[in-house]
Amino acid sequence: MTRRRSVAAAITLVCTLTVLAAPGLAYADPQPPPAAATAQAGDRTAAAPEKSLEEVSKEVDALYRKAGAATDAYNLAKEQADKQSSLMVELAQDMVRGQTKIDLLKQQVGVEARAQYRDAGLPPEVRLMLSGDPSKFLEGATRLRAGQHAQHTLLSQLTTAQQDLKEYTRDANSQWQKLEANRARQAKSKKDIEKKLAAAKKLESGLQKKELAQLAELERQQAQKAQTAWLNSGILREIDNKAGPLGKKAVAFATKQIGKPYVWGAEGPKSYDCSGLTSQAWAAAGHPIPRTSQEQWKQLPHVAVRDMRPGDLIIYFSDATHVGMYIGGGMMVNAPRPGRDVTIGGAGSMPILGVVRPDA
Incomplete structure (x- = not known):
């Protein structure tokens, strides 16, 4: 009985030692590793070899070239934004001139309306028919045709001016959207440039x-x-x-x-x-x-x-x-x-x- 217990204990000890030695399982070692083992570990975990000057040169050159590409994108976005800002100023001036023209035309239309009101609201054709003087009738007919033409021209000008103002407004909104898009591209390119330049400078600073x-x-x-x-x-x-x-x-x-x-x-x-x-x-x-x-x-x-x-x-x-x-x-x-x-x-x-x- 005692012998069987001794054999069982020996088997248990062997199994335990086998598990402890198995790869992939880590246990705290109460004793510091020997100096030779430390040196070997240090060799394995040492930093990668430093880059050669040629490698640094190629990397720096690549970063500066990428920064150059981003600079081109930045400059183009800035140039386009500047043009759009100028266009928006011109459109704003056009809108002011257009609104002024509309106000003036509306005043003229109002003058015509008030004149008709003073004539008891009778159309010009009726007033001509009520005239008893043939010469005055003919003279009035000529003036009527001229007046109708002027009124038609006035209303046509007012319609055109209103359409122009709407077009200016649409153009201004379109230019504003383009301006904002270019500003966003400009900001993105600027970040890209700064990132690439910082990376290049970091390499050179080493x-x-x-x-x-x-x-x-x-x-x-x-x-x-x-x-x-x-x-x-x-x-x-x-x-x-x-x-x-x-x-x-x-x-x-x-x-x-x-x-x-x-x-x-x-x-x-x-x-x-x-x-x-x-x-x-x-x-x-x-x-x-x-x-x-x-x-x-x-x-x-x-x-x-x-x-x-x-x-x-x-x-x-x-x-x-x-x-x-x-x-x-x-x-x-x-x-x-x-x-x-x-x-x-x-x-x-x-x-x-x-x-x-x-x-x-």
């Missing part, structure tokens, strides 16, 4: 001063590599066109802004974004163009890269989110991105989507 300098140098080398490849294609042998009169003025304005900082949404005079610089340069030349790089690409005449001349705008990336101005010799002036100043760079330093000519 770099040491020396690394920031290396990052800038890496960007320069990448741009130089792209520019060299572009020049090696022999394209510059085909580009030998002189600027037009307006193009010269635009280039002169743009190059005077060199050294001023990039600020998203800015269009001078102290700072610019990429399309703010190009649109203001052409405005200074006396030839206003669309505000954003995407609208510049959509609306302005396209020319072949080999035919471009100083003053033409080079649109970059497949989504047309960046623009620079060609100044000759294979170079362009542009406002690159936040944290950079307006500068001269290689025309082929970024992927070219195409070229537009504002004064074509």
Whole structure:
């Protein structure tokens, strides 16, 4: 009996130890783990390896490009909102003029009504028939026709003025709805821009001063590599066109802004974004163009890269989110991105989507 109890106790102990050793079940260990085990655990839970400078550069560039796209959307919404605000002012003025016209016409209709009342309410035709003087009858008939025509014209003008006022009101409501929609898009784009810029700045803030300098140098080398490849294609042998009169003025304005900082949404005079610089340069030349790089690409005449001349705008990336101005010799002036100043760079330093000519 005693032996059977000993065997049962041994089996119970083995089962208990097996359960405790089973994977997936956690129990508190009253003893601290050995130093070697701690080191191994530390190795397993250590942070992921730091990103290389090239990886940081690509990530920062992608964030700034996305911020650039959002900036274009912001600028377009702002431009459209400004136009709609101006239209609403014009419509309000039209409505005031329309109401004034209606009030004046109503006064004239009232004068006619009071005149009929003074004549005992008799229609003009009856009064003519009651006249015993033929000459006066004929004279009165002529005046009657003129009066009827004037009255018909008066009522027609009043109807038209009332219809115009209704149309102005409908247009004003429509423009108000568009204005509110553009303001909402503008606010959304602004949040998107701020989010992307904050993410890019966070990445850059994690770099040491020396690394920031290396990052800038890496960007320069990448741009130089792209520019060299572009020049090696022999394209510059085909580009030998002189600027037009307006193009010269635009280039002169743009190059005077060199050294001023990039600020998203800015269009001078102290700072610019990429399309703010190009649109203001052409405005200074006396030839206003669309505000954003995407609208510049959509609306302005396209020319072949080999035919471009100083003053033409080079649109970059497949989504047309960046623009620079060609100044000759294979170079362009542009406002690159936040944290950079307006500068001269290689025309082929970024992927070219195409070229537009504002004064074509």
